[in-house]
Amino acid sequence: MYFEYAKERESLDSITSENGFALYRKDKNTLFIRDIYVKPEFRKTSEFLNLFKRLKKIAEELNCKYMEGHVYLDTKDPTLSLRAILSAGFKVVHASNGMIALTKEI
Secondary structure, X not given: OHHHHHHHHHOOEEEEEOOEEEEXXXXXXXXXXXXXXXXXXXXXXXXXXXXXXXXXXXXXHOOOOEEEEEEEOOOOOHHHHHHHHHHOOOEEEEEEOOEEEEEEEO
């Protein structure tokens, strides 16, 4: 039901796996990643990278030039989230108001 809400409320699409999901939307030439969730017991596995690879393939199919996302510092364990997205090749664009914006050229 959450995916239906996100799709209706924020015009998001989703991908899922057995151990996680990602919400995203295309905006012009950018695939914006709204959220990636991985079950806690799988966070130190390759599950994030598997979801990210699927998102990258979608971005390529949609002819996107960039992928963007944010890490909010008031969430649980933002360091783990930041490490994961940086390991996928994203670069920090800016940081302000408890949020770090990241981008990756495809």
